[in-house]
Amino acid sequence: xxxxxxxxxxxxxxxxxxxxxxxxxxxxxxxxxxxxxxxxxxxxxxxxxxxxxxxxxxxxxxxxxxxxxxxxxxxxxxxxxxxxxxxxxxxxxxxxxxxxxxxxxxxxxxxxxxxxxxxxxxxxxxxxxxxxxxxxxxxxxxxxxxxxxxxxxxxxxxxxxxxxxxxxxxxxxxxxxxxxxxxxxxxxxxxxxxxxxxxxxxxxxxxxxxxxxxxxxxx
Numbered sequence: 590x591x592x593x594x595x596x597x598x599x600x601x602x603x604x605x606x607x608x609x610x611x612x613x614x615x616x617x618x619x620x621x622x623x624x625x626x627x628x629x630x631x632x633x634x635x636x637x638x639x640x641x642x643x644x645x646x647x648x649x650x651x652x653x654x655x656x657x658x659x660x661x662x663x664x665x666x667x668x669x670x671x672x673x674x675x676x677x678x679x680x681x682x683x684x685x686x687x688x689x690x691x692x693x694x695x696x697x698x699x700x701x702x703x704x705x706x707x708x709x710x711x712x713x714x715x716x717x718x719x720x721x722x723x724x725x726x727x728x729x730x731x732x733x734x735x736x737x738x739x740x741x742x743x744x745x746x747x748x749x750x751x752x753x754x755x756x757x758x759x760x761x762x763x764x765x766x767x768x769x770x771x772x773x774x775x776x777x778x779x780x781x782x783x784x785x786x787x788x789x790x791x792x793x794x795x796x797x798x799x800x801x802x803x804x805x806x807x808x
Contacts, residue, residue: 591792592677592678592681592790592791592792592793593789593790593792595677595681596674596677596678596788596789596790599673599674599677600674600788611745614741614742614745615742615745618739618741618742619785619786619787619788621739622736622766622785623785623786626736626766626785627733628783628785630733631732631733631734631768631781631783632731632732632733632770632778632781633778633781634778634779634780634781635777635778636777636778636781637776637777637778638653638662638664638732638770638772638776638777638778639653639728639731639732640652640653640654640776641653641699641723641727641728641731643699643721643722643723643728644704644721644722645704645707645719645720645721645722646704646707646708646710646711646719646720646722647704647708648704651697651719651721653772653776654776656695656697657772657774657776658774659693659695660693660694660695660774661692661693661694661695661771661772661773661774661779661800661803661804662694662695662696662697662770662771662772663682663689663694663695663696663697663769663770663771663772663796663800664697664699664769664770664772665678665679665682665696665697665698665699665767665768665769665770665791666698666699666700666723666728666729666732666734666765666766666767666768666769667679667698667699667700667765667767668700668764668765668767668787669700669701669702669706669710669753669756669757669764670700670702670706670707670709670710670713670714671702671751671756672787674767674787674788674790675700675767675787676710676713676714677790678767678790679698679710679714679716680714680715680716681790681793682696682698682718682793682796683714683715683716683717683718684793685793685796685797686717686718688797689796689797689800692797692800692801692803692804693800693804694771694800695718695719696718696719697718697719697720697721698710698716698718698719698720698721699721699722699723699728699729699765700720700721700722700723700765701722701723701724701725701726701729701757701763701764701765702722702756702757703722703724703756703757703758704722706722706756707720707721707722708720723765724757724758724759725759725761726761726763726764726765729765732765732768732770734765734766734768734783735763735764735765736763736764736766737761737762737763738753738762738763738764743762766783766784766785766787767783767784767787767790768781768782768783768784769782769790769791769796770782771796771799771800771803773803774803774807779799779802779803780795780796780799782795
């Protein structure tokens, strides 16, 4: 089953079981964000990837430059471990980690949640790749991915026990739109995929195809 099929199944189950007004709110806010998000300002294929140094789930610093010294990097920005769509995505990427590694690439997942939340996400999903904490969304902002949640979504997340200030450690109520970047050793972005609709994510096969292309060019 493809990643998108898994995500679609989860969405269908949510729409079946959630209060109708909650489902309608989420649909409306996704549409509003799709209409207003400045996608043209986000990092794109061919751009130099902004460098970052972020703590992993155990607090150790991880830099993009350091990772690129070893090979290509797949950097995926996700909303947080509280987001079920993100967890489905991260598990799907974990499943192809051996193939990424065989192609000389490193995978990192980045969210604004605090390191203890990143550790919980890694343990819950049995992830063996670095899960990094982008406190204040500094790296996500450099990639052009950040937006602030409207009040209606703040209220909905609070009522669901997912208030972002407690998860991210700040009062901004900001998130990155989910995005995955395949970055070559030269620091250039080979593939940029941004999902303004958080219920859609880049298929694992597309990541592997981009990595194979980079490997072929380097051969």
